Amino acid sequence: MNKKKLIIIIVLVLVLLGGGGVAAYFMLSSGDDEDKEEELDLSEYKLGEQYTNVGISEGDVGGKKTILKYAPVIVYSNPDLGEEFIKMESAINTEFKKYFISKSEAKLSKLEKVQEDLTEIVKEVVGEETAPDIQNVLMPVYIFQ
Numbered sequence: 001m002n003k004k005k006l007i008i009i010i011v012l013v014l015v016l017l018g019g020g021g022v023a024a025y026f027m028l029s030s031g032d033d034e035d036k037e038e039e040l041d042l043s044e045y046k047l048g049e050q051y052t053n054v055g056i057s058e059g060d061v062g063g064k065k066t067i068l069k070y071a072p073v074i075v076y077s078n079p080d081l082g083e084e085f086i087k088m089e090s091a092i093n094t095e096f097k098k099y100f101i102s103k104s105e106a107k108l109s110k111l112e113k114v115q116e117d118l119t120e121i122v123k124e125v126v127g128e129e130t131a132p133d134i135q136n137v138l139m140p141v142y143i144f145q
Helices: 002-028 081-101 111-126
Strands: 043-046 050-053 067-070 073-076 134-138 142-144
Touching: 043 081, 050 081, 073 081, 081 111, 111 134
Parallel strands: none
Antiparallel strands: 043 073, 050 067, 067 142, 073 134
16 A cells, blocks of 8 residues: 555656646746747827718618717838828828718728728828838727717
8 A cells, every 4th residue: 555655646746847847848938939020110190089970871861960089090110101191181081081971880880990991091092102101090089979
């Protein structure tokens, strides 16, 4: 009986030491072996708080018009674009308003899709040369009223 207890204790100690060694390896390894993505230095251009009417849904005749309050922020990687956005701000805002007026509230309720669409609009307005520097259009304020 003593021999069985000794064997069980030795096996348990070996399992604990092995598990501890594996845990220590993963905790102490820095992960330098993995390919890390290069972090971009991103900038933001805030277009400010805006209001616009939203398109009327099909079948909604004589209903109350919905107003959208939004504050778009353009995220970009080229720090020289800030001055370009000042020049293009009016054109970007006009295209955004056209977009919102052409969509119903139901279609605009999917914020991720709206942000993707607005990012494409900004890329079209700024042109092909600058388009790769546009990362996203965020909406920290996006409220239907």
